[in-house]
Amino acid sequence: MCGIVGLVDFNISSNDILKKNVNLMQSAIFHRGPDSSGSWCDIEDHVGLGHQRLSILDLSNAGHQPMKSSSSRYVIVYNGEIYNHLEIRKNLEKLSHPSISWNGHSDTETLLAAFEYFGIEETLKKTHGMFAMAVWDTKEKVLTLARDRMGEKPLYYGNLGHGFVFSSELKSMRSLPNFENKINPIAIEKYFQYNYIPAPLSIYQDIFKLEPGTFIQYSFKSARAKELLKKEYWSFSALYNKCSKNQFHDLNKACKSLEVELDKAIKSQFISDVPIGVFLSGGIDSSLITSIANKNFQRIKTFTVGFDNKEYDESYFAEEVAKHLNTDHTKLIVTEQDVLEIINQLPKMYDEPFSDSSQLPTYFVCKAAREQVTVALSGDGADELFGGYNRYIVSAEIWKKFSWLPKPIRQICGWSILKVPIQILDSLFNKLIFKNKVRKISVIGSKIHKIGLGLLHADNLLDFCKEFTFSWREAPTVKKSNVINPMESDFDLQSDLEPISQMMAIDSLTYLPDDILCKVDRAAMASSLETRAPFLDHKVIEAALKIPSELKIQQGIGKIPLRKILAKYLPTQLIDRPKAGFAIPIGEWLRGPLKEWAEELLDPRTLNAQGFLDVDIIQNIWEEHLSGKKDFTSKLWAVLMFQSWLKENE
Numbered sequence: 001m002c003g004i005v006g007l008v009d010f011n012i013s014s015n016d017i018l019k020k021n022v023n024l025m026q027s028a029i030f031h032r033g034p035d036s037s038g039s040w041c042d043i044e045d046h047v048g049l050g051h052q053r054l055s056i057l058d059l060s061n062a063g064h065q066p067m068k069s070s071s072s073r074y075v076i077v078y079n080g081e082i083y084n085h086l087e088i089r090k091n092l093e094k095l096s097h098p099s100i101s102w103n104g105h106s107d108t109e110t111l112l113a114a115f116e117y118f119g120i121e122e123t124l125k126k127t128h129g130m131f132a133m134a135v136w137d138t139k140e141k142v143l144t145l146a147r148d149r150m151g152e153k154p155l156y157y158g159n160l161g162h163g164f165v166f167s168s169e170l171k172s173m174r175s176l177p178n179f180e181n182k183i184n185p186i187a188i189e190k191y192f193q194y195n196y197i198p199a200p201l202s203i204y205q206d207i208f209k210l211e212p213g214t215f216i217q218y219s220f221k222s223a224r225a226k227e228l229l230k231k232e233y234w235s236f237s238a239l240y241n242k243c244s245k246n247q248f249h250d251l252n253k254a255c256k257s258l259e260v261e262l263d264k265a266i267k268s269q270f271i272s273d274v275p276i277g278v279f280l281s282g283g284i285d286s287s288l289i290t291s292i293a294n295k296n297f298q299r300i301k302t303f304t305v306g307f308d309n310k311e312y313d314e315s316y317f318a319e320e321v322a323k324h325l326n327t328d329h330t331k332l333i334v335t336e337q338d339v340l341e342i343i344n345q346l347p348k349m350y351d352e353p354f355s356d357s358s359q360l361p362t363y364f365v366c367k368a369a370r371e372q373v374t375v376a377l378s379g380d381g382a383d384e385l386f387g388g389y390n391r392y393i394v395s396a397e398i399w400k401k402f403s404w405l406p407k408p409i410r411q412i413c414g415w416s417i418l419k420v421p422i423q424i425l426d427s428l429f430n431k432l433i434f435k436n437k438v439r440k441i442s443v444i445g446s447k448i449h450k451i452g453l454g455l456l457h458a459d460n461l462l463d464f465c466k467e468f469t470f471s472w473r474e475a476p477t478v479k480k481s482n483v484i485n486p487m488e489s490d491f492d493l494q495s496d497l498e499p500i501s502q503m504m505a506i507d508s509l510t511y512l513p514d515d516i517l518c519k520v521d522r523a524a525m526a527s528s529l530e531t532r533a534p535f536l537d538h539k540v541i542e543a544a545l546k547i548p549s550e551l552k553i554q555q556g557i558g559k560i561p562l563r564k565i566l567a568k569y570l571p572t573q574l575i576d577r578p579k580a581g582f583a584i585p586i587g588e589w590l591r592g593p594l595k596e597w598a599e600e601l602l603d604p605r606t607l608n609a610q611g612f613l614d615v616d617i618i619q620n621i622w623e624e625h626l627s628g629k630k631d632f633t634s635k636l637w638a639v640l641m642f643q644s645w646l647k648e649n650e
Helices: 014-026 087-094 108-117 122-124 172-174 186-194 236-244 251-269 286-298 315-325 336-350 357-372 382-386 390-402 405-417 421-434 444-457 459-470 498-509 511-525 538-545 560-566 587-591 594-599 604-610 614-625 631-650
Strands: 002-009 036-042 047-053 072-082 129-137 140-149 156-160 165-166 206-207 214-220 227-231 275-280 301-307 328-334 375-377 530-532
Touching: 002 014, 002 072, 002 129, 014 036, 014 047, 014 172, 047 357, 072 108, 087 108, 108 122, 108 129, 108 140, 122 140, 122 186, 122 206, 156 172, 165 172, 165 214, 165 511, 186 511, 186 631, 236 498, 236 538, 251 538, 251 560, 275 286, 275 357, 286 382, 286 560, 301 315, 301 357, 315 328, 328 357, 328 538, 336 357, 336 511, 336 631, 357 511, 382 498, 382 560, 390 459, 390 498, 405 444, 421 444, 444 459, 459 498, 511 530, 511 631, 587 614, 587 631, 594 631, 604 614, 604 631, 614 631
Parallel strands: 275 301, 275 375, 301 328, 375 530
Antiparallel strands: 002 047, 002 165, 036 047, 072 129, 129 140, 140 214, 156 165, 156 206, 214 227
8 A cells, every 4th residue: 555646747847846746746645655665767759657565564665666567668667556466476487487586575576477478467357455656657658547347546747837747646646846737627526526526536627546457658759749548448337337247146156256356355355474364343344354254364453433422332243253263353432522633624534525424433433443553454344345345235215116106296205205394303213213222313304305306306206216316306506407427327337237236336436435445545645554455356246246236135135145255254143233434423412512603614705705605505404403493414514625625735
């Protein structure tokens, strides 16, 4: 796990200036790789590459980057891990004549040797791993940027003045003296709809996120002769369509195939020259990763985070799982004061507007893990692949009840739901349905309002399910655009397939890389921790996509295959419990300890001067939230994270 930067700038004619700019970019992401740093510059081609290293494999200087291939044709800076690199090495040793001589045992060296023999595209297809990389071809004068299949590692790129620039995080680009890219108003609108900025957009014009499973190649023959090639080397959509035609219809066979691939993935991802552990929330996903890892390696380290507010603390579930499996378990209790102290660091940590409030507990569990390990495995990806989100189940059940009604009648039902205040729905459902639960579901009213919006706007089940993904259905921006966003695209998915399966696939292509994986990467890197996600191994994904949704979701319960496998390791009482998420009482704090912080950011004079947001809309929801008449936590958190980011980067 590292950080990479680089630029090609034909206006720079001094090697010292080129190296200075590369070093500025590196310094901005020191946290991604505090163990060592390196740069490589060639003023003749106006190319500079930089690397910040977090040492995981081959801790010696033989793993230092930037690294050249044996022929010196390729120079690489690379962030990530190739889990099957030893297998690739063995294949190279069999195929190459004369036999390869290795300087060390890093996966970086393996990649370079594979580029020499197979070429870059074919090498990418052979890898099992997570990565973002940049490779300069000194012979052809071509820069290749590539990102892993599911987007675990970030990579930004784009135009900067008279040059081309790339980096793991935007703050590297902002550190350059000629950075003048304006904020992209389309990106702002999409951010408010989803709480994140969807790829390929970034918050800045002319700066983009490289999509997962994709590589781009820039040919720089001269300042005027630039050519761009963009190509997928792997496609989730294509795999989805292929697997949908060849699915399992027997749950036992499906589980057996899945368990084999998951076991392989976890074993391969436990390879490390530094201490390694597992995040354990006590939920299905992390408990299964922990169970299989503990079976293979025994007495592994596990980490969870709890809260001093008992209504939101679920760390006891993780403790019960850890006790049953006999792991070396660590629990960090987070207080209100801990959150208050970290909240002003979020804009710098996340680098562009990002407002998934679970970013806070994610940061704290990463911080706790880093005190003992350098690598941690997570359960990310399971919800999207196995039907874990409640919205899949709820949307199907509710749409079935209302779909037979004429649309005008559905709209009246939706309008009627929206007329009931959120806090009344919260109170009613918690008293009638959740009265015996330790933890109340404080966002139930907001979810019911999304049902109302779905009935008001949707024409089919897929559209109804999409309504649950919106933060703001209409962004509170001064300017509106008509640009199609990722959630409105079918991503070349077969339209005749079951709607919930399509929604899971769309989430895998959008919400997973741009929200979940972004959240984990930035939170982990803030503590210089590497995270790995076994569910995102592409062989595990293939096994998951061969399982139809009717085997994943049964009788209102999701992740059936995972539950069935987990039953081999844990008793029923540790498996069968409601999904609660990673929530904290942000809404309550905005009326209390965070009120002063929020009011400063929401000052009408500041909003007017900035000119991005509709002041009247923002003030109305703030006042209604403060009064307790309505709960606008999600909307306000999105606004506050945007305003915090502007304050940090204005």
